[in-house]
Amino acid sequence: MSSPEAKRLKTEAAKIGTHNGHFHADEALAVYMLRLLPSFNNAALLRTRDSAALETCDIIVDVSGVYDGTKHFDHHQRGFTETFSSSKQTKLSSAGLVYKHFGRAIIAQRLSLPEDHASVELLYQKLYTEFVEALDANDNGISAYPREIEPAFSTGGITLPSLIGAFNPNWNAPVDQAGEDALFEKASKFIGDVFSQKLEYYASAWLPAREFVVKALEERTKHDVDGRILVFEQSIPWKDHLFTLEAEEGITDEGKKPLYVLYGEGAGKPNWRIQCVPVSKDSFESRKPLPEAWRGFRDEELSKISGVPGGVFVHASGFIGGNTSYEGALAMAKKALEL
Structure with missing residues (x-):
């Protein structure tokens, strides 16, 4: 899938829209990934559920009840079944939707290669499978194991979604919209830094190892x-x-x-x-x-x-x-x- 990134280049500052209130890992990562792109690098963020206000944004994630692959990237609407590829069964969250459309552009930018380069495709598939897919599954309530299997211990407190959830205001310490937005920005940077670290590792260490495995097989x-x-x-x-x-x-x-x-x-x-x-x-x-x-x-x-x-x-x-x-x-x- 070719990225619509080139169509989004504008002279004025872009604006990203998402919902306010309790935030999750998927939209926090979606916003971060968009800001890695040149056309959204300095994008302002509007967090609201006001439909008219959201429509003033250049791109809207995790809210609006619409997925069109150009401006609207929501996954909550009835009948939504989008997956990353035909070989995947995990339904996408806003993170997966943004990655599906813009992941190649993000990786190509990191590698200074065209989007259709084989190395870009390898990393695109790898990063989804090893990182983004788990966030999609978590946000859509998909378990990694059959329900009859009881885990030996709880990992709920150390998962990325739970760590992002902890950035939300405490129920007994409410904040105003500006304060909530500031906490969202911290959460977005936190999960985004992990994404960037994963991308850096796969690009600079994992991918170069492939040629050594090819040689060893030969x-x-x-x-x-x-x-x-x-x-x-x-x-x-x-x-x-x-x-x-x-x-x-x-x-x-x-x-x-x-x-x-x-x-x-x-x-x-x-x-x-x-x-x-x-x-x-x-x-x-x-x-x-x-x-x-x-x-x-x-x-x-x-x-x-x-x-x-x-x-x-x-x-x-x-x-x-x-x-x-x-x-x-x-x-x-x-x-x-x-x-």
Whole structure:
């Protein structure tokens, strides 16, 4: 979807409209994201439920009962079913609506690339899935788990929506409209800073890691004839990229999928890690855990049990281990493949 950002360029200061009263994370983020765009960078904010006053704004979020993708970005109206894409089921909030239409422009601006660049699209999809979608779900009352599952503890007080909610005036300490608007601006900056930090991380750290995963996949038969071992010089965010690239490249043969990832612990540190590839990106279950006989042992004891000198440790669950050298880590990985 092409952004209508270019159509919004004006010589006069733009104005964003949203509702007053109790505010939530979605409109707080929506307003922040709009202000990242050149045409809304210095936009004034009008918080009201007066329809006539709202219509004087250049863009209206989370109020008005209309979604048209140009000026009105509300999701409360009967019959609203908009999602981010055909592969998503989560109904959008005002944050998701603004991101859907303007996210590419925001990311392209950060990367100094055209909106249709492949890197912009990768980040656009990633940032929605990893950040914005959860806010959409929360605002629309969509649970992440089936209702019959009881959580072991409460996370309600540490979620972003709950933290934004805490910026609202206390029920027993009312403020006037100006005071309420000032609290909204603080809340918008708070959640916006988190959004910007996420974007910065994905742009400057996560995205550049992709080319290293591509290279490791290309060279994986150097370490194992079936390509079951990947090697990186240091720890990088590899999991997302590996699963994406496996799908893109049609790596479906279970006997030829990567099982172990080796990486150095960093500059000046000789130790190497051997980490198991999980069955899915967010799973704690490994495709092939390190041998049960090695688990929970360290140093000389581990070296003796494994038969590989330089052993440092193997985690009790078998998902990760370490050796004092690359050669030792590779030997552990090769042995583990046969056990």
